[in-house]
Amino acid sequence: MKRFCFRALVVTSLTLLVASLVNISADLESSLGLDTLFQIRGNQHPPTDVAIVAMDEASEHRLGVGQDLTRWRGFHAGLIRQLQKQGARLIVFDLQFIQPHPADDEALTAAMRAAGNILLVECVQKFRHGDQDFYGREECSDSNSRPAISREGDSNIELPEQLVAMRKVSPTPAIAAAALDRTPFYLLNDAENASVREIWTFFDALAETPSLPVLTWFYYLQDSGQLDGAKQPLSAWLTERRRACKTMIDQPQAETPLERQIDRLVCDGDSRYLNYYGPPRTLRMESYADVYEGKVTDLQDKVVFVGRANRQFSPGKSDFFQTPYSDSRSGKMAGVEIMATQFANLLEDRFLEIPAPTWLVSAAFGWLLALLLIRFTGWPGIVLSLVFALVYAGTAIGLFGQRHWWLPVAGPLLIQLPLSWLLSLAWSRYDLMRERGRMLAFVRRVFPQWVGMLPSAPGQWTEAGHFAPASTEKDVSGLCLATDIEGYTSIAAQHSPREMWTLLNTYYQVLGHPVVSHDGVIADVTGDAMMAVWFDAPATQQRRAACLAALEMATAVEAFNLSSSLAPLATRIGLHEGDLTLGSLDAGSSSHYRAIGDTVNIASRIQGVNKYLGTRILASHSIAAELDDIVSRPVGKFRVVGRTEPVTLVEIVGLKHCGDAQPNEVHGLFNDGLAAFQQGRWPEAANLFQAALTRDANDGPSRFYLEKALEFGEVPPLDWDGVVVLDGK
Template sequence: MDDIAAATAAAKPLSERSLLQALLRLYAGGDSIHINYYGPPATIPTLSYDDILAADESGLAGLRERIGGRAVFIGAARTTWSGQKDGFYTVFSQPDGLDLSGVEIAATVYGNLIDNTAVRRLSPLSCTLLLTAAGIAAALICTLCPPVISGGILLLLSACAVAAAGFTFDRHCLWPPLVIPLSLQLPLAFVVATIHHSVRASRERGNIRRALELYLPGSAVDELTRDLSFIRNGDRMVYGACLLTDAQRYTTLSESVTPEELSRVMKEYYQHLFQPVTDWGGQVCNIIGDSMLAIWPSAGQEVQPREKACHAALQLLTAIDRFNRLNPENALPTRIGLHYGYLLMGNIGAGSHFEYAPIGDIVNTASRIEGLNKLLGTRALASEAAIASVHGVASRLLGRFLFAGKTQPITIYQLLTTKELAASERHVLDELFEKALTEFRSQRWEEAATGFERCLTLQDEDGPSRYYHQLCRSYRDQPLSADWDGVIAVGK
């Protein structure tokens, strides 16, 4: 090796130096080389042996000029498949079966050595660095960009990589790695990133849906996820039972505790309130301070939504009692009003702010019924429309009332809890109250007052009896017209 290197340095003619350099590269290189083929069969100049033998003096002179100073390989080279003696399949093999002959391949190898144009692969370190860079770039692109954009970028980068590889192969005989980046790294990065984006998007949609369901009914969330026009065009008319609650000591509580403590108490309070509504298939539509609005919608006038609402109201009373026992210092006695009718479920608002809520007289009437509890000393009142045909719910008729601003009176019932029904005097109390109420409607004030006094004797805390007893005294002192139909005007 040292002798060849010394001879190469001392060689004067360029051809001599090229041969010695080729010989040096051959010995210093690996056990094999990657052949850089020049083209299909007959690309390397080929002379027929017959033509050389038959050449005259002038022809021989031309041959000397043509092949002088060049290496000549002698062997069998044919231009047709049928006459081929030996052939080797290469990238330039012809469709008709013609392959490169052995002598052409030998000449190609010799030319590669002389011109130093053999195909050279990148070093293992260079390949590792290139593949690592390609993998990192693909991962970053696919992670940071949406699948559509990242797919386009990867296709563009693939085209650029192929063009760059072709250029380096053509100009510098370098063979950069393409199979692993193009067939493995980029597709794998795209697929993994697409799955990642899909899973993350699905998780985000799930989180958004769960968050929306804390503020909106599930049906409204379904409509919104399908089409945002539901915000402006999603109003629908339904029948429904409307339940409204109001905490009595909320104002006092808010003045006596810090906002943080008030928030904690109200969260626990509403946790007790929401559970019965959810258990009985209701939808919490709105919360304003200490008030909760829940509905049980239905396509038509059905008994089931009313039954569920009535049972939920009674279970709410039990839940409120449990909350007050657990929080004696922050107790919140709560009143409930229940009504049933036709309403519109839709989005209230304009511009950039909307709220999904029930709209209609039913909501206002439920609020009036809830407020009547304070006057009658009761906890849960329902209209006749809300309790009609409902089974399994105990109630007591309290009379007909006309609320301020209303033109039609409403028959009101008191919903009775299991605890109230368990009282030993309950049956007698209800019978006495019913008789006294009949006397009241007949304008027999003394008899009615006596009946309500007997009710108070049995149960001193019976609010409706106390209310009617006071009303009898008032009407006795200020008699009503003879055609009075038993309707009591309230709030005027």
């Protein structure tokens, strides 16, 4: 068991380490795993309260503005009035009004003040190396690339890479004063061609400033009467509340789902993973010109986002970004769509969540995978592990679609699964070579003259040098395991020799595997009986290995009988330890390897006692006496056929687990009954055995001793010494 768990731990650790390294270096889980989950899930319906007014190609042509953003300023006042007329709840401009336009700004600010529901974006610039390397969006970058940090001395001296600065660039004072509120919205430069999967909710580097979608959601809650006690401007109130989260140890417990959502948003982290609804233009999108000209009339109570969002993707357009749905057909997604998606996620509380650390989920996956591959070696393990991986993948897809939970899939399925296959196959190969080496060492020790008869493989299995003369037999102190098939004669009479040969050929493979896997040696197979031995190892190690092998043999035979179309082969097992002679017996021109000695005979007789007690595995008491991880119980003293000295036997019941702290009630009653039986208190013993059978009617030893107690109660045996005499094998 320890070796089994050790191997599983090694396979789990190695596969997890490789998967983690690949994920760190290639961002595999996001770039492949998350994107694949989105593609499999498909599109979902966005909330109807969100609409985008797109400054698209059609509007550029109809309004005659072309691609020059400065020429749109004169139309924004009319757009605001049209949206106000329709009753839009909030109007959010994803445009930077940084440069003043005196000819248009007066009308624009008047329309903004009249509407009273205009939210504006503040540009965020992130600088490295002063003005040599900075990131921002649209005109924020094009018109404001002045250095964020003053440098003294030679201006040609490069700044260190780790010197990073961020700053906000606000709209003109007049436009900022006319707006309801304003706050930044930051996206990475699309020139980096990286997919936008995670989005800022707060900018800790900008004094805990909330992002524009977060600010919009809070104004939406306030307008709908769901937010009480907040003070305008909400951007300042949100900043204060987030700072309070970091300083307050004991915060009031949220009572409603909305309060809990607000607490998570404000206090837990500064970013969220976006739950995209589909490719670009999945959210409702109306052409700027259509809205401006009054052709769209159903925007009442909508939160309207205004920004550049071309209907037909054109390479080279700025402010467009990769998403998990981006491909050559759908193109990139406009920044205003990403902003509206974040607001829609807030509105429905459906950001992607990671329910447990990725490494922990991957470790659990790898552990279960390793257990399957090590428990079921070869193709059965590979098939079962593949089924398990498919179940895991289906679970991950289902949770992603239903609960918005993101479980790792790329690392477990593409790295851990095949790597576990390779490691398990390599370990199986190692076990095979180790077993062959052990067999070769055994033959060299006991029968060196047979080394040349073993199968050859390159570099192994050949005689290396000359062996000193040795005898053909060896005396050892070992342990013997004997098996027998109950009712074999009647089973053989019902089938042809060919059918029995096929049945027994498979049966002995099943029976022999546990012996070999626990370092035993199969000494003899005759008809329906098999003999295995353990020797040349510490006594405790031999006893544990033999008990484990016996338990696994019993389990394997049960599984074999369920799968066999012929009669079940009920197998009895006996264990005994003592002196053995291992050697070959010459019969004519051939030699046969055997284990010889009284130990072998007693093991065979102990195996036969199972027939009387209705048990599967019996052993002499010394074998299980010091094995704390093996569950056993005494079953009495017996004088078997051909032996004058009695043997004290125990039943090998199973492995001891963590939950086995409570004693077995049936075993306790049986032990008390056995003590009374051995002391000649027949009525008391009969009552105790009857009580045990009342709790477990299938307890064979209790049934056997109940019959004996009733029999001896009527006719007591002469010279009773507590030993049961068996007249048959």
